[in-house]
Amino acid sequence: MLRTNQAFLSCAERLQTGEHARQVTVKTFEPGARFIRQGEQIHFVYIIREGITKCYIREDNGKDYIFEFLGKGEITGELEAIRKTPSLCNIEAITPVTAYVLPGVLFLQLMGTDSDFNRIVVEELATRIAQTCIRASYQQIYPIEYALLRLLMLQADQQVFFSKKDIADYLAITVRSFNRTIRQLREKGAIGMDGLHLDLSRKELDNLLKRYDV
Amino acid sequence: MLRTNQAFLSCAERLQTGEHARQVTVKTFEPGARFIRQGEQIHFVYIIREGITKCYIREDNGKDYIFEFLGKGEITGELEAIRKTPSLCNIEAITPVTAYVLPGVLFLQLMGTDSDFNRIVVEELATRIAQTCIRASYQQIYPIEYALLRLLMLQADQQVFFSKKDIADYLAITVRSFNRTIRQLREKGAIGMDGLHLDLSRKELDNLLKRYDV
DNA sequence: ATGGTGGCGGGACAATTGTCCCGTTATTTA
DNA sequence: TAAATAACGGGACAATTGTCCCGCCACCAT
Numbered sequence: 390m391l392r393t394n395q396a397f398l399s400c401a402e403r404l405q406t407g408e409h410a411r412q413v414t415v416k417t418f419e420p421g422a423r424f425i426r427q428g429e430q431i432h433f434v435y436i437i438r439e440g441i442t443k444c445y446i447r448e449d450n451g452k453d454y455i456f457e458f459l460g461k462g463e464i465t466g467e468l469e470a471i472r473k474t475p476s477l478c479n480i481e482a483i484t485p486v487t488a489y490v491l492p493g494v495l496f497l498q499l500m501g502t503d504s505d506f507n508r509i510v511v512e513e514l515a516t517r518i519a520q521t522c523i524r525a526s527y528q529q530i531y532p533i534e535y536a537l538l539r540l541l542m543l544q545a546d547q548q549v550f551f552s553k554k555d556i557a558d559y560l561a562i563t564v565r566s567f568n569r570t571i572r573q574l575r576e577k578g579a580i581g582m583d584g585l586h587l588d589l590s591r592k593e594l595d596n597l598l599k600r601y602d603v
Numbered sequence: 604m605l606r607t608n609q610a611f612l613s614c615a616e617r618l619q620t621g622e623h624a625r626q627v628t629v630k631t632f633e634p635g636a637r638f639i640r641q642g643e644q645i646h647f648v649y650i651i652r653e654g655i656t657k658c659y660i661r662e663d664n665g666k667d668y669i670f671e672f673l674g675k676g677e678i679t680g681e682l683e684a685i686r687k688t689p690s691l692c693n694i695e696a697i698t699p700v701t702a703y704v705l706p707g708v709l710f711l712q713l714m715g716t717d718s719d720f721n722r723i724v725v726e727e728l729a730t731r732i733a734q735t736c737i738r739a740s741y742q743q744i745y746p747i748e749y750a751l752l753r754l755l756m757l758q759a760d761q762q763v764f765f766s767k768k769d770i771a772d773y774l775a776i777t778v779r780s781f782n783r784t785i786r787q788l789r790e791k792g793a794i795g796m797d798g799l800h801l802d803l804s805r806k807e808l809d810n811l812l813k814r815y816d817v
Numbered sequence: 818a819t820g821g822t823g824g825c826g827g828g829a830c831a832a833t834t835g836t837c838c839c840g841t842t843a844t845t846t847a
Numbered sequence: 848t849a850a851a852t853a854a855c856g857g858g859a860c861a862a863t864t865g866t867c868c869c870g871c872c873a874c875c876a877t
Binding site: 450467474504515516524 | 666685725744
């Protein structure tokens with residue numbers, strides 16, 4: 390859910406002190422700042438040094454679909470640099486964010502000359518595809534109760550906490566459905582989650598739910 | 604929906620006559636043959652020379668989610684070669700298929716030494732991510748009526764024809780829902796598809812629907 | 818303090834989608 | 848040919864999810 394990539398972080402740090410240092414800058418964004426806009430031509434690639442962003446598509450009917458939360462060491466803008474297309478999605482800071490910024494042209498150059506960099510990017514792309522497929526399958530095939538519970542557990546694991554709206558957008562449901570499902574989970578005590586490998590005690594469940602429940 | 608990649612095809616042909624020819628073979632598969640199985644360790648990468656395959660995840664509850672149809676020039680097994688993980692999904696021929704087969708190790712070697720090959724793979728991965736995101740968003744956010752209509756039009760464009768079950772699995776719905784939606788579309792004459800840029804005449808619609816309707 | 822205002826939770830209902838199952842039609846086999 | 852059987856479409860109902868809206872509460876300004 391919240392993706393991070395240590396390898397990229399080190400990589401970006403090295404870039405900043407290496408021969409291309411002049412072309413690599415650091416920018417900061419306040420929560421809520423949307424620094425990439427869907428449909429716009431972009432010329433830079435960002436590697437997140439600190440903070441969390443959400444990565445979402447806004448459909449014609451005004452609904453948002455968040456397909457990733459990007460954290461430390463994650464890259465964005467790379468698809469557009471590679472494909473030379475307008476931006477697929479919006480990127481918005483949800484906590485204060487610091488990011489390395491490099492020109493798309495430099496990114497492409499590095500892809501061609503720096504085989505370590507190339508390998509890291511390729512692995513990242515491959516991982517994203519795999520994750521996206523797994524998630525798309527999961528969310529389409531199981532009821533949201535399952536997907537939501539799974540997400541709450543991931544949040545607990547990773548020690549992060551997203552707003553209701555963001556969770557709802559990630560699951561492609563309304564906040565109303567989110568509320569309802571939370572209530573049902575509590576009432577049922579998460580009984581009947583068989584076949585899902587989601588084993589957790591009543592107490593653990595309560596801890597997860599409490600946070601959305603004050 | 605049905606992805607193809609001419610660049611890869613040429614690439615594979617060159618491989619077969621180049622210095623690595625000995626390691627590149629050609630295999631054929633009958634419709635229904637599942638030549639990659641979810642969860643298994645795989646050691647080869649396939650590039651499709653001819654035919655169509657489906658690429659799907661089977662969930663614990665027995666439901667399938669098709670996330671891509673791969674046609675001419677598409678590659679598969681590359682994610683597993685890159686990430687060194689068991690297979691994410693099943694690959695099954697739905698028409699007679701001929702494919703180039705190369706060892707995962709050779710694939711990785713080419714990624715490191717052949718910059719053209721590398722670039723083509725990177726572009727393919729990037730495109731898949733973009734397409735997957737667009738589709739996931741679309742399918743989650745709009746009712747199936749829209750997604751189905753869109754799919755039918757794509758089919759017509761590409762001059763292909765998938766079975767009901769496959770279409771249903773692609774849309775993550777049941778065949779029952781598929782039937783119902785087809786009927787509704789016909790009754791309504793695809794009226795009310797605003798905001799979707801799906802403009803087609805009554806006659807065109809009938810042509811699309813007829814094929815599932817005899 | 819009092820009235821306004823905006824966010825939030827949830828009730829009630831509508832729309833969508835899935836499940837179960839039955840009757841029809843095609844297909845196979847004796 | 849006739850019986851058995853397998854695919855298929857769709858009716859009826861259940862479950863899930865969305866939409867609309869109302870009331871509660873916190874916060875703000877007068």
